Amino acid sequence: MEKQYIVGIDGGSQSTKIVIFDLEGNIVGEGKENLRPMHLAKDGVVEHPGDDLWDSLCSAAQQAMEQFGLRKNNIVGIGLGSIRCCRVLLKADGSLAQPIINWMDKRVATPYVHDNPEVKYVTSTNGYLTHRLTGEFKDNIGNHFGQWPVDYETWQWSRDQEVLNQYNLPEEMLFEVVKPGDILGYITKEASAKTGFPEGLPLIATTSDKAVEGLGAGLIRETSGFVSLGTYISSMVTGVEMPKDAVNYWGIMSSIPDKYAYEGYGIRRGMWTVSWYKDLLGGKISIRANYQGVSEEEYLNEQAQHVPAGSDGLMTVLDWLANPWEPFKRGMMIGFNAHHDYRYMYRSILEGIAYTMKNNVTNMTMELGKEIDEVIVTGGGSNSDLMMQIFADVFNLPIKRNVVNGSASVGAAINAAVGLGIYDSYEEAVAKMVKVKDVFTPIPENVVVYQQLNEGVYQGLAAYTDPLLKTTFDILHPEK
Numbered sequence: 001m002e003k004q005y006i007v008g009i010d011g012g013s014q015s016t017k018i019v020i021f022d023l024e025g026n027i028v029g030e031g032k033e034n035l036r037p038m039h040l041a042k043d044g045v046v047e048h049p050g051d052d053l054w055d056s057l058c059s060a061a062q063q064a065m066e067q068f069g070l071r072k073n074n075i076v077g078i079g080l081g082s083i084r085c086c087r088v089l090l091k092a093d094g095s096l097a098q099p100i101i102n103w104m105d106k107r108v109a110t111p112y113v114h115d116n117p118e119v120k121y122v123t124s125t126n127g128y129l130t131h132r133l134t135g136e137f138k139d140n141i142g143n144h145f146g147q148w149p150v151d152y153e154t155w156q157w158s159r160d161q162e163v164l165n166q167y168n169l170p171e172e173m174l175f176e177v178v179k180p181g182d183i184l185g186y187i188t189k190e191a192s193a194k195t196g197f198p199e200g201l202p203l204i205a206t207t208s209d210k211a212v213e214g215l216g217a218g219l220i221r222e223t224s225g226f227v228s229l230g231t232y233i234s235s236m237v238t239g240v241e242m243p244k245d246a247v248n249y250w251g252i253m254s255s256i257p258d259k260y261a262y263e264g265y266g267i268r269r270g271m272w273t274v275s276w277y278k279d280l281l282g283g284k285i286s287i288r289a290n291y292q293g294v295s296e297e298e299y300l301n302e303q304a305q306h307v308p309a310g311s312d313g314l315m316t317v318l319d320w321l322a323n324p325w326e327p328f329k330r331g332m333m334i335g336f337n338a339h340h341d342y343r344y345m346y347r348s349i350l351e352g353i354a355y356t357m358k359n360n361v362t363n364m365t366m367e368l369g370k371e372i373d374e375v376i377v378t379g380g381g382s383n384s385d386l387m388m389q390i391f392a393d394v395f396n397l398p399i400k401r402n403v404v405n406g407s408a409s410v411g412a413a414i415n416a417a418v419g420l421g422i423y424d425s426y427e428e429a430v431a432k433m434v435k436v437k438d439v440f441t442p443i444p445e446n447v448v449v450y451q452q453l454n455e456g457v458y459q460g461l462a463a464y465t466d467p468l469l470k471t472t473f474d475i476l477h478p479e480k
Helices: 053-076 125-134 163-165 187-194 209-217 270-281 282-294 298-304 340-367 386-397 407-419 425-431 442-458 458-476
Strands: 006-012 015-021 027-035 039-041 045-047 075-080 088-090 121-124 138-140 176-178 183-186 202-205 224-228 233-239 251-254 260-267 316-317 332-336 374-379 399-401 434-438
Touching: 006 053, 006 125, 006 209, 006 407, 015 053, 015 407, 027 053, 039 399, 053 075, 053 187, 075 125, 075 183, 088 125, 088 407, 121 125, 125 138, 125 183, 125 187, 125 202, 138 183, 202 407, 209 224, 209 233, 209 251, 209 260, 209 374, 209 407, 224 340, 233 340, 260 270, 260 340, 270 282, 270 298, 270 340, 282 298, 298 340, 298 386, 316 340, 316 458, 332 458, 340 386, 340 442, 340 458, 374 386, 386 399, 386 434, 386 442, 407 425, 442 458
Parallel strands: 006 075, 075 202, 138 176, 224 374, 374 399
Antiparallel strands: 006 015, 015 027, 039 045, 088 121, 183 202, 224 233, 233 260, 251 260, 316 332, 399 434
């Protein structure tokens, strides 16, 4: 029997990645296309220009398929994952009625407003890409998180007219929905010509991007935690019931049908802040990195390793993008001394990320009444050994890093593998397809420093700075 392969599509906020896996989870082909800069306007408008999500998918797919070559006929299915909490408005023929509204846009936090007569359908990025790939008006139910009339018990659209009215979305404007692992449709001749995917391949549903990342990271055990270091940094644990009246977390649909993921509060523009800082430093860092033959990130990580734990009192608060209900919040660095240079600033950003996620995970697990004994960390930030060690020291837990750290594509492939019957269960698929690369263990002396700084200082900063930030905001924005 010839070897079989599965494609995992990972549509993110900054790029689209197409990864081809064998059935043991090894990467055998991949392509990546960065998204164009988003259109930003007043009043919190954040939109993807043109048809960027589809165009980037086509380009990344062509790269992967060209690299993969003649073996493409041995591909048995495609798992589709894309960014959640966006809003896509379509005409009757399935084409865009206006640019895709990104999850950072203020409008997605409120019910849909019927202000464009051309709009026939309102769907997610997954629904739109499903239509472009298969011609079907179908979507996975799990990617509808936020302002959508979802029945979390039946995994279908709510039939309650009051709920439909609340979200201002009548049934006729919504796509048909399926569960993770179900077939959304089959690759059309037109989509095959644009992507290179073989015509007729089944397209398999996943769920929201963060939940499919959790699955691809191997988040199966209820005593494991998961942190995704992406543009939005999230944390997650798993369970079997949809919570009600949660305070420090919320429930979402897992990528395993009829199970749930519990997501703690995260960091908006999380790892984006690292990129922002790197760009702020400018050409000097690029020159030094090029001289040593390493990337800018590798250079910064190597330099910051020489800074002691705690960055000698320099702390970073990661509010570079405020929540809509807290518009006064701002990012901060506090505690400068004359000897603090770019190395201290960089390490303090990494420590601020770790402090914030440690506190968010602790708040979530305490409310759930559970303890975790490990944390799996994925995403681009997990490439940094320094970041992984800081996480181990701040969490005081073993921190796992997988061979494939872009776990959304792995999760999409796992959904496809189980949905196609290649593996009998998600437990079996994870055991076969997710491989641990290394484990970082806490350094005791660093644990003590971080615990004292976090509990004695960092956790209380907002109580002092929020009133000042709010006063500043009110002075500068009296109309709001």
